[in-house]
Amino acid sequence: MAFLKKIDRYILKNFLVTFAALLIAFAAIAIVIDFTEKVNDFVNKKVSALQILQYFQNFIPYILALLFPIFIFVAVIFFTSKLANRSEIIAILSSGVSFKRFLRPYVFGAALISITLYVANHYIIPVANRNRIEFEEKYLWEKSYSKDDNFHMRIGPSEYIYMQSYNPESKTGYRFSYEKVQGTKLIQKITADRITYDSTKKEWKLFDAIARNNNGPLESMIAFPYVYKNFSFKPTDLIERREIKQMMTAPQLNAYIQKELDKGSENLNEYFIEKYRRTAAPFSAFVLSIIGACIASRKVRGGSGIHLAIGLMLSAAYIFLMQFSTTFSVKGNLHPLIAVWIPNIIFSFIAYLIYRRYSK
Numbered sequence: 001m002a003f004l005k006k007i008d009r010y011i012l013k014n015f016l017v018t019f020a021a022l023l024i025a026f027a028a029i030a031i032v033i034d035f036t037e038k039v040n041d042f043v044n045k046k047v048s049a050l051q052i053l054q055y056f057q058n059f060i061p062y063i064l065a066l067l068f069p070i071f072i073f074v075a076v077i078f079f080t081s082k083l084a085n086r087s088e089i090i091a092i093l094s095s096g097v098s099f100k101r102f103l104r105p106y107v108f109g110a111a112l113i114s115i116t117l118y119v120a121n122h123y124i125i126p127v128a129n130r131n132r133i134e135f136e137e138k139y140l141w142e143k144s145y146s147k148d149d150n151f152h153m154r155i156g157p158s159e160y161i162y163m164q165s166y167n168p169e170s171k172t173g174y175r176f177s178y179e180k181v182q183g184t185k186l187i188q189k190i191t192a193d194r195i196t197y198d199s200t201k202k203e204w205k206l207f208d209a210i211a212r213n214n215n216g217p218l219e220s221m222i223a224f225p226y227v228y229k230n231f232s233f234k235p236t237d238l239i240e241r242r243e244i245k246q247m248m249t250a251p252q253l254n255a256y257i258q259k260e261l262d263k264g265s266e267n268l269n270e271y272f273i274e275k276y277r278r279t280a281a282p283f284s285a286f287v288l289s290i291i292g293a294c295i296a297s298r299k300v301r302g303g304s305g306i307h308l309a310i311g312l313m314l315s316a317a318y319i320f321l322m323q324f325s326t327t328f329s330v331k332g333n334l335h336p337l338i339a340v341w342i343p344n345i346i347f348s349f350i351a352y353l354i355y356r357r358y359s360k
Contacts (some may be wrong), residue, residue, distance in 0.1 A: 004105065007092060011105040014083070019075040019113065023064055026071070030063045031056050038140060045139045058132040061125045062246075068117050069284040070315045072110065076292035077311040084299040099359040103293055110289040114282035121278035122250035130247040155233045158182060163195075163238070171197040171235045176206065178231065187214050190229070197235050203228045245274040269329050272336035277326075280340045287344055288318070290351045294358040318343055 004012065035056075042052060064071075083089050092102060149165045164175030176195040180188040192206035209224045248256060257271050291314065296307040321343040329339035 004108065007097070008105040008108070011083075012109050014079040015075065015106065015109040016112075018079040019071060019109075022071050022075050022078075026067070027060050027064060031060070034059060034063075041140050047139055051135070051139075055132065055135045058128040058135070061120065061128040062132055065117070065121065065125050065281075068113075069281055069288055070319070072113055072285045073288035073292050073315055074308070074311055076106065076289050077296045077307050080293055080296035081307040084297055087299065089297050090299070099297075102297075103290065106289050106293045107286065110285045114285040117285065118279065118282040121281060126247055126249045126252075129243070133243050133247060153233070153237070155231065155237075159232065161231070161233065166238050168235065168239050171199075173238070178229075185214070188212065198228070201228065203230050245271050250275075250278065269336050273326050273329060273340055276337050276340040280344055284318070284344050284347070287347045287351050288315075291347065291354055294351075294354045297358060318347060321346065 035052075041047075047055075080089075089102070093099065150162075151166075152160060152162050154160050158181045160179045160181070162175075162177045162179075163173040166173040173195045174193070176192045178188075178190040179186060188211070190206070190209060190211045192209040194207040196205050196207075197203075198205050205226055205228055206224070207226050209227050211222045211224070211227075213220045245253065253271065253275055257268060257275065260268055260271075292311060295310055300306055322340075325334065325339040325342045326336075328334045329336050
């Protein structure tokens with residue numbers, strides 16, 4: 001770090017120390033709140049102290065990653081405001097250092113934190129999430145939840161199924177139908193009053209089933225008291241488990257998305273959002289660091305309180321914009337990549353305008 005001068009190292013040290021202090025303080029608060037909410041479950045399920053410690057070891061990365069960029073923003077505003085109030089920034093700029101040069105340690109610090117968050121988002125936090133969710137499924141959650149009643153699902157490029165309802169505990173579905181389509185032509189349809197998964201044979205058992213096959217001018221219909229079928233879906237595919245995207249590392253998530261695309265699955269926006277979010281979140285550290293440094297570099301009446309208030313409002317605006325854009329992608333037609341990067345694009349423009357104003 002030879003290119004970092006003494007003043008750079010001084011600012012960078014304040015940046016990283018303040019950021020680390022915020023992480024530790026918030027982690028402690030989050031643990032206390034979460035433990036208070038779950039203590040009855042821990043006692044009722046007789047969870048050992050070691051298991052609880054292991055749970056919180058995996059819980060901390062999850063909760064901190066949610067607001068990681070915001071911590072950077074608040075940390076920058078907090079210590080920069082202190083420098084401004086002590087007239088240190090005025091002294092630095094008066095010595096001939098340009099405002100652009102003054103921001104160098106902020107960019108460098110944001111880069112260090114962003115790289116750390118990038119690696120954590122793609123490889124470390126998903127592993128922690130897997131351990132955390134497995135613990136919650138075992139000790140905190142009452143049961144697995146199936147998909148909503150009367151659901152349709154595509155299980156292949158030309159295959160569709162329907163169930164009126166599904167019980168994940170008994171692995172049994174009711175009012176089942178299977179359809180195979182070729183172009184616009186229905187070539188096979190199977191209906192059954194009940195369908196159960198046989199874990200030994202790894203096949204589905206259909207009760208009171210009727211199979212209809214359409215072969216051009218010929219059409220056949222066969223009724224079965226019961227029949228075994230090897231469909232291309234498993235019981236796990238019928239369980240609503242939205243947390244699964246949080247449990248996969250980047251290679252696993254990409255492989256899962258490709259597998260679902262090959263299968264012809266639809267409504268994968270949530271998985272694409274998770275994929276793109278893991279990269280967009282670290283980039284936001286640069287944008288928010290520049291905004292925070294510019295805003296807090298001016299000494300104002302009211303001191304750090306005014307700067308922090310502005311910072312919290314901008315943080316809330318960033319989170320609101322992120323939630324709005326991702327929801328619009330999941331529920332609407334906005335592309336996931338655009339939805340995830342909209343907050344960064346808008347705040348990059350804001351950062352440029354603020355930099356132009358404060359650098360004069």
